[in-house]
Structures are given as C-alpha cells and as structure tokens.
Amino acid sequence: MSDARFYLTTPIPEPAPTLLRAAGTVVIADEPPDAAGLREICASGEYDVVISQLRDMFDADVLSAAKIRGISNYAVGFNNVDIDAATANGILVGNTPGVLTDATADVTMLLIMATARRAVEADTFLRTGKFTGWEPDLLLGHDVSGRTLGLAGFGRIARATAKRALAFGMQVLFCPRPPGDRPVSDEELGEFAGLVTHTDWNTLVTASDYLSLHVPLNAQTRHLVDAAVLAAMKPTAILINTARGPVVDEAALVAALRSGEIAGAGLDVYEDEPRLAPGLAALPNTVLLPHVGSATVSVRAEMARLCAENAVAMAQNRMPPHPVNPKAWEER
Ligand code: GLV
Numbered sequence: 001m002s003d004a005r006f007y008l009t010t011p012i013p014e015p016a017p018t019l020l021r022a023a024g025t026v027v028i029a030d031e032p033p034d035a036a037g038l039r040e041i042c043a044s045g046e047y048d049v050v051i052s053q054l055r056d057m058f059d060a061d062v063l064s065a066a067k068i069r070g071i072s073n074y075a076v077g078f079n080n081v082d083i084d085a086a087t088a089n090g091i092l093v094g095n096t097p098g099v100l101t102d103a104t105a106d107v108t109m110l111l112i113m114a115t116a117r118r119a120v121e122a123d124t125f126l127r128t129g130k131f132t133g134w135e136p137d138l139l140l141g142h143d144v145s146g147r148t149l150g151l152a153g154f155g156r157i158a159r160a161t162a163k164r165a166l167a168f169g170m171q172v173l174f175c176p177r178p179p180g181d182r183p184v185s186d187e188e189l190g191e192f193a194g195l196v197t198h199t200d201w202n203t204l205v206t207a208s209d210y211l212s213l214h215v216p217l218n219a220q221t222r223h224l225v226d227a228a229v230l231a232a233m234k235p236t237a238i239l240i241n242t243a244r245g246p247v248v249d250e251a252a253l254v255a256a257l258r259s260g261e262i263a264g265a266g267l268d269v270y271e272d273e274p275r276l277a278p279g280l281a282a283l284p285n286t287v288l289l290p291h292v293g294s295a296t297v298s299v300r301a302e303m304a305r306l307c308a309e310n311a312v313a314m315a316q317n318r319m320p321p322h323p324v325n326p327k328a329w330e331e332r
C-alpha cells in the first residue's frame, strides 16, 4: 500500500524514516505542533497515523475531533494520550516496550550511585579548583552495597533494576502496585524467587534506603510520593525517579530535601517538564538528569524501528506489534 500517510510531530532516527517512506507519504513537522496545531493535524483527514512524542498531548478534545487511525508514540509510556478517549474514538495507540528496559535500569543505577556518592557535587568541587588533596572527611557519602533498595512497581524496568542491585549486594524489596498491592506468585517472580521480598507500600516507604519509582503515571500514582510519604522515609534515604515526574509532589520533595527529612534525590523526570520546581536545582543533595533514561544511540534506533512498525501496521489496517489499546479496533 503506497497511499499510507504519516505525520511526525518531530523527526525520529533511522530506520524509521526509511520504513515509513517505503510504506507511504511522510510529513515531518518543521516545529513540534502546539495543542491547537496538533488538533488541526489530527482533524484534517490528511493522515492515517501520527507519530508522536511524550510532549504531544492527545486529550479527549483532540481525540474526538481526530480523523486518524492510530497514534504511534515514540516512547514506552503513553500518559500523554487519554487512552479511554482514544479507544472510544476508534484510535489505536502504539508504544515501544522492551527495547529501553536495560538502558533505563542502567540510568536508575547511575542515579543511585551518583546521588549516594555525590558524584556531581564532587566533580564540580574538583573542576572549580577546590581539590587540595586527600582528606579523611572529604565528600563522604552513603553506602550502596548492603543497603536496601525499595522498588515501587515490579514491571520490566523494576526487574532489570533488581537484577543490577542484587549484583551490587543490595537487599531488594518491591511493592508491585503501590499504593495498593496484588499477589505475586513464585512463577511471576521467576529468576527473582527467594532473592527479592514482596512488601506493602508502607513497609517499602519506611524500610528503604533507596526508594526507586517504576510505576506508570495514572490517577492512582499521581503524587504517590507526597509530603506524608517523604516524612515517613528514613532521614538517610534517597529517592530515585526514572518513571514519571508527577508521581512525586515535587514541591514537597524540595521541602523534604531542604529540611533534611530525606537525604537526597536522583531524578530523570520532573512534574512539569522541562521546568523544575522552584529551589530544586539549587539543592546540592540531588542529581538531576534531563529525561535521558532511554538515551543511547542503539536504544533510540530500536525505539524508532518499533515506532515505525506500529505506524505502518496501523496505516495498513493491521494490528500493530505493540498496541496499547487493542480494543479501540475490536469495537469498530
Ligand atoms: C520515556 O520516558 C518513555 O516512556 O519511553
């Protein structure tokens, strides 16, 4: 089929452009569209599939006016799309799971290590000429080996993080669906049976030296970590977030870091990206990365391939390899 029409809100790497051009016509935005622009593109009737980024917000208004068959999101997450509204309007959404799991778990460990051992602060110390020689008490940090890592969530990225943390000699606790719970069988635990401990959310919060978030953003997880949770954490604990910013009440986090209610935070995501909560960037006990969990050359290429495969399938009226809401088409 050569009449498929694709719209990319932002250029994405090869092999996506080649795969998409082989299947149809490709239009790439000069500038990422704003909300009104996105609505217009979706409603124009000129495109079968929109290839989108996390910053492109598909709300019920955009989706009810849209004349597209699918949205292929260049991300594993899809909190930028109102999935219920997409389903109700017969619009399929695709994502890119699996290929960024290890890279994101690597960044989780990076943030644990860098925050615990004050790597960014230490680097600045040296570069600004303050290093005058070895000192018994220079830049002392927190232990990682032997400490307890609490994983909020137990999906792919949490499990890949557990594997790394076990190799570092950490004790690993997990709560599969915070703030609630659900049973996890030994079969589901698989290679982790006997190695990691299932706890409830309250225990995870109070017992962890490192509390790392691996939940999707939804109504249940928005502000999962609020002022009360921060107050319940150990004063020596470090919060790690490579999931989604709004899972944490960022203003409450700044207050907790300032007052010493917790010891530090390593973040790759923010509540109102790309903006940071006032005061966050001034805190020395933080390591702040600009949402780079999946940012390696090979991972971004794999994401591009999955994204294009999803888009081509949707344009050709086939179920894509990674549908988020397959019901959108079943109910047509
Ligand atoms: C990144 O945050 C993603 O969801 O892929």
Ligand code: GLV
Pocket (backbone or CB within 6 Å): 076, 097, 098, 155, 156, 157, 158, 214
């Ligand atoms: C995300 O892809 C996860 O399942 O952790």
